[in-house]
Amino acid sequence: MFCVECGKEVSKLYNGLCVKCYLKKEIFFSPPKKIDVFVCRNCGALKINKKWEKGMDEIIANFLKKYVKKGIECVEINFIPESKEVVFKGMLNDVLIEERKKIDVRVKNSLCEMCCRIKGGYFEAILQIRGEQQLTKKEIERIDDIVYENLEKKEKAFVTKREERHGGIDYYIGDKHFAADIAKMLKEIFHAEMNVSSSLAGKKDGKEVYRLTYGIRIPAYSKGSYVEIEGKLYKIEDIRKKIHLYDLTTGRGIHVYKKDMKKAKIVDTEEKEAVVLSIKEGEIEIMDPETFNAITILTPFKIKENVVKIIKWKGKAYVVQKKGN
Ligand SMILES: [Zn+2]
Ligand SMILES: [Zn+2]
Missing domain, CATH: 2.40.50 (OB fold (Dihydrolipoamide Acetyltransferase, E2P))
Known part of the structure; x- marks a missing residue:
């Protein structure tokens, strides 16, 4: 077989051309001259297509993948903001192709979906955390840490509102799955009681929308606390299915149910x-x-x-x- 351009004899032709001539003539990467990137003015999230994401260079590179010619393996696409240039590297069989294209990235001010929801006061569930006695500052700090540290790990979750009420805290949460996870976590960590209730919040697309309220009741005692039960003094040694108490007068241990702790008074x-x-x-x-x-x-x-x-x-x-x- 001979290349129609240079006449060289080769074993494989591309559109009648040898590899060398084909690479010279063909364009393998044809990105648009301009792309619009929407930037959320609140959180900095970016959007080119439909999704809000973080990381300008990756988003642009991902977006441009579809402009690679079919049959070419895309090795990498790099956006260089300084020169407003995109470097494309691909493979045609064993031959490495490299093309550089100028792209005008226009940044547009916007507000992402999540920030829109936060601003609009959107929430799917309420975490209502109360103590049997007023929560201490330390407890409140610890609960805040648990909520906000886990929030960072979840992309779609957010807290619309946080309110300290009746000696406890209310979190209005934008994602019901996140709310359920946190409720379970708090229940385990604090040996708390939990109840879930739902209320009709309205209709969306003809369907009834319910909002969940997770009531978490944190006991006043914890491991190491001293309590008075029926005039006797105990130290809480452990909290499991039952509460392990140590009787300071007799030196004996007893196990009681959580419900029996209702009559326990915290000894300061x-x-x-x-x-x-x-x-x-x-x-x-x-x-x-x-x-x-x-x-x-x-x-x-x-x-x-x-x-x-x-x-x-x-x-x-x-x-x-x-x-x-
Ligand atoms: Zn040729
Ligand atoms: Zn945002």
């Missing part, structure tokens, strides 16, 4: 270390770490340590230590 106290002055069967004498007076504490078992952890409650001191510790 702090563990302190105290020096042991003398030890007897069933009682020790310690130096009160606040007043430096010697006080006697009844103990459910024999103490062996020279220093013990104690707490005070209603004018009485208790040894926190467990047997054998």
